[in-house]
Amino acid sequence: MNDTVISNVRIVTPAAVIDRGTVVVSAGRISSLVRGRSRRPPGTDVVDGQGRFLLPGLVDLHNDGIEQEIEPRPHAVFPLPIALASLESQLVSHGITTIYHSFSFMDGREGTLNPEGLEPAIRELNRLRRSGVMRHLVHARYETAEVHHYERLCRLIDDRQVSLVSFMDHTPGQGQYTNVQGLVSFYSRKYHAALDEIDALIEDRKKRAANPAVNETLERLAAHALAAGLPLASHDDDTPQKVARMKRLGVTISEFPVTMSAAVAASQCGMHVVVGAPNALRGVSTNGNLSALEAIGSNAVDVLCSDYYSPSLLHAVFRIARDGMMSLADAVRMVSAHPARAAGLNDLGSLEVGKRADMILVSESNGSPSVVMAWVGGHRVYEKHDGVLNAMGDRWAAEAAREAPHAS
Numbered sequence: 001m002n003d004t005v006i007s008n009v010r011i012v013t014p015a016a017v018i019d020r021g022t023v024v025v026s027a028g029r030i031s032s033l034v035r036g037r038s039r040r041p042p043g044t045d046v047v048d049g050q051g052r053f054l055l056p057g058l059v060d061l062h063n064d065g066i067e068q069e070i071e072p073r074p075h076a077v078f079p080l081p082i083a084l085a086s087l088e089s090q091l092v093s094h095g096i097t098t099i100y101h102s103f104s105f106m107d108g109r110e111g112t113l114n115p116e117g118l119e120p121a122i123r124e125l126n127r128l129r130r131s132g133v134m135r136h137l138v139h140a141r142y143e144t145a146e147v148h149h150y151e152r153l154c155r156l157i158d159d160r161q162v163s164l165v166s167f168m169d170h171t172p173g174q175g176q177y178t179n180v181q182g183l184v185s186f187y188s189r190k191y192h193a194a195l196d197e198i199d200a201l202i203e204d205r206k207k208r209a210a211n212p213a214v215n216e217t218l219e220r221l222a223a224h225a226l227a228a229g230l231p232l233a234s235h236d237d238d239t240p241q242k243v244a245r246m247k248r249l250g251v252t253i254s255e256f257p258v259t260m261s262a263a264v265a266a267s268q269c270g271m272h273v274v275v276g277a278p279n280a281l282r283g284v285s286t287n288g289n290l291s292a293l294e295a296i297g298s299n300a301v302d303v304l305c306s307d308y309y310s311p312s313l314l315h316a317v318f319r320i321a322r323d324g325m326m327s328l329a330d331a332v333r334m335v336s337a338h339p340a341r342a343a344g345l346n347d348l349g350s351l352e353v354g355k356r357a358d359m360i361l362v363s364e365s366n367g368s369p370s371v372v373m374a375w376v377g378g379h380r381v382y383e384k385h386d387g388v389l390n391a392m393g394d395r396w397a398a399e400a401a402r403e404a405p406h407a408s
Contacts, residue, residue: 005023060091243262254272
């Protein structure tokens, strides 16, 4: 692989933005990072960044897209190679170079995939990722009341098929659904479920949560995952007491805390606190829970994830910087260095000498970012010819102007 020199860029390092900088990549890693120009050895691939931003590739700890790509409609299941190729092209175009695909070990509609299809899908994804253009990893989401998934998940952990395990509890009356009406509203809107069906679901979840085996199984699973060296996350923490309990289990990541008190408690006890970029970009939670922007403004958050909408990650970063909530360098760390550290990916997540060269070249227009190029391990894996697109825009505008007088 030839060395690559990327010059005339605004390099977003962990500490600051270096204007008119140059990055040199050798053997897949960053070998030089300087202000101004750098020597260009013969045979080097040269990229003129034309004053655009150069960011580390985005590290996304929680992305729900794979289940939706496999089964975009109920019972309409597509082969994983097709689903993964489609999703990968979307992800890299939004600047995501390391992705944790979330698979829900949960029965029913919110689990999306048939439980019996979970293990084969995860194993196939791990086979396919070797030919992918980005870094694909598996985030296993375990519904704590559904203890029958324990053995299946342990088997996958033992076979090194999982890179992150999170614990979620969708029992009505706590967590994401502290207000039970929120669950009723969600199922009514998304699934057009009848009220008697929702009532039956609520009773079933409460019954499962009361199973004496729930707590014992959760503790066993946490110990099993920690012994395998996996990071643990909790999901929808709603009280400082729940945060403390998760901490005792070995959890180091709090995903989507639903109250400010839980977010602050998690941050103060040393957990990485993750909120959804869609929440930050829209300025509101879809369930009426904690505002991501409010939590960020209170310094209770250090990681953003794309959750259910991949484009939100990069756009949220630029919104946060544009609104003056923090510097661009600080905002970028929330989608690169911090999630990489939370997941134990110590050689990814920042533009520094010696780190793996996962990078994205970003153009910004009227506050809106757009990925122009992306590299993974020094290999260019994505390029958008934005000059051509701009020219086409001019052409379409000209055609529209010519046709306007003839419009009826």
